[in-house]
Amino acid sequence: PPFAFAPRRLRFGPHHPLLEDGDVHRHLYLQGVLTSLAEVAERPKVSEFSCHISGCCQVFDTVEDYEHHYNTLHRNVCSFCKRSFPSGHLLDIHILEWHDSLFQIMAEKQNMYKCLVEACAEKFKSSKDRKDHLVTVHLYPADFRFDRPKKVKSGPKHVSSPMKQGASMPMDVSMETLEQFQVDPIEIGPSENMEIPQPAASPGSSVPEKQLYKSRIPSTICFGQGATRGFKGPRKK
Amino acid sequence: VLELLRAVQRGSEDRKRSLGRLRWALQNKETQQKFVRLDGSIRTLIGIFTSSLADMQMEAARCLHELSHSSDPAVAEACLPVTSYLLTYLSGHSVEFMELCLYTLGNLVVESEAVRKQLLPQGIIPVLASCIQSPHEAVLEGLGYVLSQLLQAKEAPTEIIPLVLDSVLPQHMLRLVCSGLKAGIGAAVEFAWCLHYIICSHTANAALLSLGALPALTSLLLDLASEIPQDAPEGLELLVCPVLRCLSNLLAEETGCEVQIQDERLLIALFLILQCFLQQHPFIVQECLWLLNNLTADEPFFCSALLSLDLLPALLQLLPCSQMASVLVLTVLCNIAEKGPAYCQQLHRQPALPLLLPTLALPDPEVVGQCLELLHLLFLHWPEAAADFVTQGGHRALEQHQSTPVLQERARALLDMVGQPLGASALSPCHATLSAFS
Numbered sequence: 001p002p003f004a005f006a007p008r009r010l011r012f013g014p015h016h017p018l019l020e021d022g023d024v025h026r027h028l029y030l031q032g033v034l035t036s037l038a039e040v041a042e043r044p045k046v047s048e049f050s051c052h053i054s055g056c057c058q059v060f061d062t063v064e065d066y067e068h069h070y071n072t073l074h075r076n077v078c079s080f081c082k083r084s085f086p087s088g089h090l091l092d093i094h095i096l097e098w099h100d101s102l103f104q105i106m107a108e109k110q111n112m113y114k115c116l117v118e119a120c121a122e123k124f125k126s127s128k129d130r131k132d133h134l135v136t137v138h139l140y141p142a143d144f145r146f147d148r149p150k151k152v153k154s155g156p157k158h159v160s161s162p163m164k165q166g167a168s169m170p171m172d173v174s175m176e177t178l179e180q181f182q183v184d185p186i187e188i189g190p191s192e193n194m195e196i197p198q199p200a201a202s203p204g205s206s207v208p209e210k211q212l213y214k215s216r217i218p219s220t221i222c223f224g225q226g227a228t229r230g231f232k233g234p235r236k237k
Numbered sequence: 238v239l240e241l242l243r244a245v246q247r248g249s250e251d252r253k254r255s256l257g258r259l260r261w262a263l264q265n266k267e268t269q270q271k272f273v274r275l276d277g278s279i280r281t282l283i284g285i286f287t288s289s290l291a292d293m294q295m296e297a298a299r300c301l302h303e304l305s306h307s308s309d310p311a312v313a314e315a316c317l318p319v320t321s322y323l324l325t326y327l328s329g330h331s332v333e334f335m336e337l338c339l340y341t342l343g344n345l346v347v348e349s350e351a352v353r354k355q356l357l358p359q360g361i362i363p364v365l366a367s368c369i370q371s372p373h374e375a376v377l378e379g380l381g382y383v384l385s386q387l388l389q390a391k392e393a394p395t396e397i398i399p400l401v402l403d404s405v406l407p408q409h410m411l412r413l414v415c416s417g418l419k420a421g422i423g424a425a426v427e428f429a430w431c432l433h434y435i436i437c438s439h440t441a442n443a444a445l446l447s448l449g450a451l452p453a454l455t456s457l458l459l460d461l462a463s464e465i466p467q468d469a470p471e472g473l474e475l476l477v478c479p480v481l482r483c484l485s486n487l488l489a490e491e492t493g494c495e496v497q498i499q500d501e502r503l504l505i506a507l508f509l510i511l512q513c514f515l516q517q518h519p520f521i522v523q524e525c526l527w528l529l530n531n532l533t534a535d536e537p538f539f540c541s542a543l544l545s546l547d548l549l550p551a552l553l554q555l556l557p558c559s560q561m562a563s564v565l566v567l568t569v570l571c572n573i574a575e576k577g578p579a580y581c582q583q584l585h586r587q588p589a590l591p592l593l594l595p596t597l598a599l600p601d602p603e604v605v606g607q608c609l610e611l612l613h614l615l616f617l618h619w620p621e622a623a624a625d626f627v628t629q630g631g632h633r634a635l636e637q638h639q640s641t642p643v644l645q646e647r648a649r650a651l652l653d654m655v656g657q658p659l660g661a662s663a664l665s666p667c668h669a670t671l672s673a674f675s
Binding site for chain 1: 571
């Protein structure tokens with residue numbers, strides 16, 4: 001008989017035609033064409049307040065600016081040398097390698113230099129070996145900023161930027177390529193930061209955040225260029 | 238552009254303003270391309286991005302984020318040196334900063350395989366796995382976005398999904414999708430799409446089934462449907478759609494699908510969803526019908542439920558929606574009819590024929606073909622339907638297809654089944670070719 005029907009459960013891969021319309025809808029959503037799911041409030045400005053960490057007189061007028069300042073400068077801070085780090089993991093490694101008197105002794109007998117990638121459990125016998133591993137296995141840049149070897153104590157006072165973020169060498173020394181600027185003003189540590197009296201309000205805060213979204217769409221649909229997702233910030237309709 | 242870069246490199250008090258201006262300028266496509274070609278431009282940005290000057294760092298992050306919008310893969314590749322830092326900062330705590338990093342990463346991932354190839358050994362999956370435990374909705378949504386882009390990569394089934402499955406990500410994704418209505422719907426939407434991309438790659442479903450995805454998502458669908466009559470949040474269909482797809486694909490998984498959902502509330506939920514979104518978001522119709530097919534194909538449970546809950550009229554109403562909807566509705570009807578005489582009787586009594594006859598006149602051969610299959614099942618199990626079909630003029634409806642290649646065999650077979658027109662057989666018995674129902 002010519003009738004072939006048999007009931008069966010259907011399974012579709014990502015590019016099945018049935019899914020096309022829904023995928024387009026998803027793409028449009030990411031492009032911000034649709035009205036938002038949840039309104040994000042305009043970031044409220046509060047009256048100016050200052051950082052409560054003693055010695056730091058940075059001033060803010062939004063909570064977000066303050067949060068970022070705090071997290072950058074005061075959160076993962078080494079109590080020995082006051083350097084700040086982007087994460088607890090890097091701080092722990094720093095304290096171990098720079099301030100633990102037993103570290104050097106133990107490092108002679110076993111591999112003590114931990115990989116900087118948190119999920120990686122490898123340990124190495126020297127800072128150089130670790131760097132090689134970072135570069136070859138994890139494809140990290142050779143001048144990764146948070147992996148500067150500890151400087152051998154060369155004299156009583158080390159003048160240049162004692163408050164650098166996890167780095168013992170000024171950035172321009174390690175740069176092989178052309179140096180565009182003489183003094184690297186980026187290396188201002190928290191102490192110098194405090195001297196800058198300007199308020200922390202970002203000049204761009206009145207600028208509406210752009211929202212373009214980028215998403216993968218079926219190749220049969222052409223929208224011209226892809227649309228990239230923007231940072232939500234103060235949401236415009 | 239060069240001017241802007243110089244201004245930024247010069248430093249001094251209005252560096253922040255220069256960065257702001259740069260960011261504005263980088264909203265332009267060509268400026269993005271020009272910028273990355275300038276010597277030292279990315280290096281400068283990285284320098285500021287990794288400094289300890291919080292507000293400048295934020296501005297630099299915004300510039301990088303603008304760059305990530307580019308659809309030119311060369312721009313994405315120029316940003317390769319940034320990725321290790323983006324990941325490092327995801328172990329941090331500033332919500333806004335992390336959001337920027339996440340969206341930047343997500344955007345870079347789309348355009349460039351080179352970026353993805355680098356991010357995996359840099360440990361992006363473990364980083365995302367620890368981020369997913371953040372309590373911040375905004376961070377979670379950004380995280381979902383990155384993952385959703387990673388999971389759509391062409392190499393995802395072999396390179397990325399296995400890593401994801403090996404982490405704690407799947408259980409957290411499921412949790413966040415299912416708590417979306419109470420907690421954050423934005424994040425739930427992202428992770429629902431992530432689950433969809435994983436599931437439709439058909440490489441991971443055993444793992445997800447063992448996490449209890451099927452009952453969890455079923456429960457979620459029931460909750461979503463119950464939200465609808467009251468205060469359906471805007472954009473709910475963005476969550477409903479991937480959930481429907483996940484359920485359909487999970488049900489179609491060969492292994493381990495003795496785990497059946499036998500909850501007839503699911504049918505009600507489906508039809509509520511259909512009713513709600515039919516007008517504004519018609520694409521939901523085919524998504525729902527796909528699930529309905531998978532529910533009715535094997536076990537008779539949902540076929541019986543559909544009939545006893547009197548949902549047949551609602552189903553039939555969907556016939557004229559679209560070509561795809563027609564085929565699916567007819568397929569579901571076939572699923573029901575195939576279950577036997579009792580089912581066909583109810584279909585016939587609905588009545589189904591008045592809707593099926595005009596369907597035979599539609600120009601689409603796929604739709605008509607499915608209709609012929611249905612009629613075959615109906616006549617087979619419930620001969621009364623065949624007789625009524627003839628009195629309603631079905632004979633002519635069938636005849637028009639006798640010369641369509643893909644339909645003719647079936648049309649003729651049906652013509653045989655229903656016999657000659659009543660008039661002819663009464664008047665000329667020697668022409669009677671009434672064949673017994675085959």
